[in-house]
């Protein structure tokens with residue numbers, strides 16, 4: 001592989017052509033799935049450009065790649081983060097892995113979420129590494145895995161910062177150190193997200209006793225029990241604003257049931273039923289406490305036992321308490337390049353909250369609109385892609401000590 005250009009447009013086209021579909025917890029086969037091919041491409045790129053990097057394996061075949069641009073004499077480190085994975089491609093109306101440039105846009109899976117942001121960060125980072133005038137701060141670039149399903153990749157990286165484990169002597173220790181501030185690429189249309197909700201997801205399970213459906217009185221129907229759970233959950237959803245006071249910018253905490261599964265056959269009384277819960281957290285809330293609160297409420301209303309599984313996603317909210325300086329510095333960098341933009345608060349979660357939870361002030365900023373993310377004809381505007389590249393580059397050149 002030869003990287004001939006550091007233009008964000010050319011980089012984005014190369015990134016789209018390398019499938020990195022997140023299987024979203026499903027069992028899948030086929031080489032479009034997982035980040036493996038993209039991870040190797042990134043490793044080759046940093047090898048070829050002689051840029052220090054490390055690979056952090058998160059689970060078999062899935063890894064974060066972290067690269068470093070060291071600034072002589074600098075004492076602070078900026079982290080730029082973008083995730084490698086995309087959502088699946090079923091139902092897309094354009095070829096997902098054949099990047100197409102048309103009328104000032106680039107089309108393809110990940111163009112907007114978030115290979116566009118990744119291309120902009122990579123382009124800025126490669127320029128910083130090669131520039132005659134180095135950046136004012138060290139710059140770490142993390143290309144992380146498994147954002148769309150679990151945020152497990154970034155959590156592993158953040159956990160790493162809090163360990164004092166020894167690391168290989170031939171690797172720059174900065175590659176292992178916690179950065180001082182972080183910018184996370186997601187489509188924000190060049191606004192800056194400085195607050196968002198968190199999320200915890202888990203299953204609630206009801207059990208019963210199976211028997212033939214012709215004599216249902218001899219069994220206990222787990223689906224009927226789940227029906228009772230659902231009625232109580234609807235009441236609880238109405239009560240949430242009294243449990244956690246609504247955030248002035250993000251609104252109230254919410255709860256939603258997204259999946260229900262139960263029963264084996266129409267002629268058997270079901271002995272098992274489960275639902276999947278999506279509980280959105282607002283700043284000040286914490287996932288485990290939110291689960292416990294619901295568990296106690298359900299138990300106070302029901303006369304049978306329910307089971308809560310361990311959560312497979314538990315991401316804290318991003319609070320706007322600690323990132324004010326970073327947010328205003330970034331907005332000042334944006335203005336001369338792309339005009340005046342705003343700080344915004346959004347309901348969806350990002351890598352910013354696990355990074356912030358590790359003690360690193362974090363904001364989210366990138367090209368593209370969330371309205372085009374995950375869509376059947378995903379695209380990004382080239383003008384925004386190029387502006388974002390320049391903004392990442394200029395922000396890293398400036399001192400944020």
Ligand SMILES: [Zn+2]
Pocket residue numbers: 083113114147186187
């Ligand atoms: Zn994304």
